[in-house]
Amino acid sequence: MAKFYITTAIDYVNSLPHLGTAYEKIAADTIARYKRMAGFDTHFLMGNDEHSINVEKAARERGMDPQAYCDEMAVAFQTVWKRLDISYDDFIRTTEPRHVRGVQALFRAIVDAGDVYKGRYEGHYCVGCERFYPEKDLVDGKCPVHETVPQWVSEENYFFRLSAYGPRLLEHIRKDPGFIIPETRRNEIVNVIESGLEDISVSRSSISWGIPLPNDPKQTVYVWFDALINYITGVGYPEPNGDYKKYWPADLHVIGKDITRFHCVIWPAMLMSAKLPLPRKILGHGWVQFEGQKLSKSLGNIVNPLEIADRWGADAIRFFLLREVPLSRDGDFTWELFIDRYNADLANDWGNLFTRTVSMIHRYREGRVAKAAPIAGMDGVIQGALRDYAAAMESYEIDKGIEAAWTIVRRANRLVEEKAPWNLAKDPARAGELDALLATLAVALQHLALLLYPVMPMKAREVWETLRLTPAIEKARLPAAGALLPSPASPEPIGQSKPLFPRIER
Numbered sequence: 001m002a003k004f005y006i007t008t009a010i011d012y013v014n015s016l017p018h019l020g021t022a023y024e025k026i027a028a029d030t031i032a033r034y035k036r037m038a039g040f041d042t043h044f045l046m047g048n049d050e051h052s053i054n055v056e057k058a059a060r061e062r063g064m065d066p067q068a069y070c071d072e073m074a075v076a077f078q079t080v081w082k083r084l085d086i087s088y089d090d091f092i093r094t095t096e097p098r099h100v101r102g103v104q105a106l107f108r109a110i111v112d113a114g115d116v117y118k119g120r121y122e123g124h125y126c127v128g129c130e131r132f133y134p135e136k137d138l139v140d141g142k143c144p145v146h147e148t149v150p151q152w153v154s155e156e157n158y159f160f161r162l163s164a165y166g167p168r169l170l171e172h173i174r175k176d177p178g179f180i181i182p183e184t185r186r187n188e189i190v191n192v193i194e195s196g197l198e199d200i201s202v203s204r205s206s207i208s209w210g211i212p213l214p215n216d217p218k219q220t221v222y223v224w225f226d227a228l229i230n231y232i233t234g235v236g237y238p239e240p241n242g243d244y245k246k247y248w249p250a251d252l253h254v255i256g257k258d259i260t261r262f263h264c265v266i267w268p269a270m271l272m273s274a275k276l277p278l279p280r281k282i283l284g285h286g287w288v289q290f291e292g293q294k295l296s297k298s299l300g301n302i303v304n305p306l307e308i309a310d311r312w313g314a315d316a317i318r319f320f321l322l323r324e325v326p327l328s329r330d331g332d333f334t335w336e337l338f339i340d341r342y343n344a345d346l347a348n349d350w351g352n353l354f355t356r357t358v359s360m361i362h363r364y365r366e367g368r369v370a371k372a373a374p375i376a377g378m379d380g381v382i383q384g385a386l387r388d389y390a391a392a393m394e395s396y397e398i399d400k401g402i403e404a405a406w407t408i409v410r411r412a413n414r415l416v417e418e419k420a421p422w423n424l425a426k427d428p429a430r431a432g433e434l435d436a437l438l439a440t441l442a443v444a445l446q447h448l449a450l451l452l453y454p455v456m457p458m459k460a461r462e463v464w465e466t467l468r469l470t471p472a473i474e475k476a477r478l479p480a481a482g483a484l485l486p487s488p489a490s491p492e493p494i495g496q497s498k499p500l501f502p503r504i505e506r
C-alpha cells in the first residue's frame with residue numbers, strides 16, 4: 001500500500017492555540033483524512049515546540065518549572081485538537097527523550113560532515129521569531145514581524161555552513177518546482193537563496209533550556225535546529241528501520257508562510273549535510289486574519305476556536321476556514337461572514353437536503369429506501385463531482401474540493417423542486433417516480449457524506465449513520481475513477497431526521 005506521511009508545524013506553547021494555528025491543523029487533518037480515504041497508509045504527525053525562550057519565560061511568569069509547564073500545555077493543546085477532531089497519529093514533544101536522542105544524532109552527523117564550526121556571533125535576535133536578523137532586515141530598528149526591538153546578542157557559538165548549500169538547493173528546486181508550493185512561496189525562497197545564504201548560528205551558550213550539544217554540552221541546540229528535526233525523530237530517527245524506513249521522506253510538510261525559510265532552506269540543507277532524503281513537498285499556507293487584522297494578543301483579537309466549536313460545532317468552524325481561506329492565500333474571519341456561510345451553505349443547502357430527504361423517506365416510504373434506478377443525469381453529476389474533488393484534493397485545493405461536492409448539493413436540491421415529491425405522493429400511478437427520486441437523493445447524500453467527511457467528520461458520520469450505510473465512514477474508500485459507491489437501498493428503516501446545522505439567528 002502506498003504511504004503518505006504528513007506533518008504540521010509544531011507549536012510554541014507559550015500560549016494556547018488560536019484560529020490561525022488551528023487552521024493549519026484543520027487543513028492538514030483534512031488532507032490526512034482524504035489520503036486515508038484514497039487508500040494510502042497515512043501517517044499524520046503533529047507536536048509541540050517546547051525549547052523556546054518564550055516558553056521558558058511563560059513558565060517562569062506562572063512560577064512554574066518549564067518542564068512542568070510544558071507538560072500542562074501538552075495536555076491543553078491535545079484537548080483542543082481532539083475537540084476540533086484532528087486525527088493525528090502521533091504527537092511529538094521536543095523535550096521527549098526520543099526527540100533529544102534524534103537531535104543529538106543528527107547534529108553529530110552534521111558535525112561529521114564538516115559543516116559545523118565554532119565562531120563568535122554578534123547580532124540582533126528577535127525572541128518572538130527565535131531568529132537573528134541582519135541589520136538591513138529590521139524596520140526602524142525593530143523586528144518586521146513582531147515590531148519589537150530585538151536583543152543584542154554576542155556570544156561564542158557553533159555555526160552551520162548553510163552558505164555551502166545554496167547551489168544544491170537551487171538545483172533541487174529547479175529540478176522539482178513542486179517541492180515548494182504555492183508558486184509565490186517558491187519564488188520568495190529562490191530569491192532568498194539567489195541573494196546569497198550566510199552561515200547560521202546553531203547553538204546558544206547563554207540558554208540552558210534546550211538540548212545539550214553532543215560535542216559541547218555547555219551549549220544548547222538553537223531552537224529552530226532542534227524543532228525542525230521533529231519530522232524525523234517523530235518517525236523514529238536515528239533508528240534506520242521501522243517507521244523511519246516506512247514513512248521518511250515526508251510527503252508533505254504543512255506550515256505557515258512566516259516559517260518557509262526555515263523549512264525550505266535550512267531544513268533541506270541540514271538533511272543534505274547529513275545525507276538524508278529531503279521531504280517531497282512543503283506547503284507554505286497563508287494567514288488567517290480577524291476582520292482584516294493580524295491575530296495578535298496585543299490587539300486583543302485572538303479568536304478562540306473552541307468558543308466557536310462549543311456553540312456551533314467543530315465542523316462549522318472547520319468548514320468555514322477551509323471554504324473561505326484557500327491554502328495558497330490569506331483569508332479573513334469575521335462573525336458576519338461566518339454566520340452568512342453557515343446559514344447559506346450548511347443550514348440551507350446541505351442541512352436542508354439531508355433533513356427533507358430523510359423526512360420524506362419516512363413520510364412516504366416508512367423509512368425504507370427503494371432499490372430504484374436513479375434519475376437520469378444524477379450519476380453523471382456525482383461522477384463529475386468525484387473527479388473534480390479528487391483532482392482538487394490531490395493538489396491540496398480543499399476549497400475547490402468543497403466546491404465540487406456542492407455541485408451535488410445544488411443539483412439534488414433542484415431535483416426536489418423540479419419533481420415536487422409532495423405531488424408525486426398524491427398519485428399512486430407515479431409511485432415509481434417517487435421511489436426513483438428518493439433513491440436518487442439518498443445516493444446524493446451518501447456521496448456527499450463521503451466527500452465531506454475529511455472536512456466535516458462529525459456531521460458526515462451523522463448522515464452516513466442515519467442512512468445506515470456500511471462500513472463505518474472512516475473505513476469507507478473513494479470509489480475507483482468513473483465508479484460510484486454501492487447502492488444505499490435499505491430494506492430496514494433508516495434513522496430519523498434531525499437538523500444537521502440549526503440556523504443561527506442573528
Ligand code: ME8
Nearest residue numbers: 009010011012020021049227228255256257287288
Ligand atoms: O512557528 N494564520 O510555532 P507557532 C495561519 N514553533 N497560520 C498561522 C497563524 C495565522 N494567523 N499564526 C500562526 C512556530 N500560524 C514554530 C514552528 S516547526 C518545526 C516550528 C502558523 O506556534 C505558523 O505559521 O508560532 C506555524 O506554521 C504554526 O501556526 C505554529 O506557529
